[in-house]
Amino acid sequence: MAKVGRPKADITKEKVISVRLKPEDYDRLKEYADSSEMTVTEVVRKGIFIILDKEKH
Secondary structure, X not given: OOXXXXXXXXXXXXXXXXXXXXXXXXXHHHHHHHHOXXXXXXXXXXXXXXXXXXXXX
């Protein structure tokens, strides 16, 4: 029988973090993600990299 499911990624993302937000903060995050046609995860990752790149300079 053939394997079912999505193929393995070249680089696995195995670290998971959890963040608690006030409902109104989550609503703002979700609204931004929706209007930017991104997922909440993509917005959070983008924000993290903006801060980390800023710290380099």
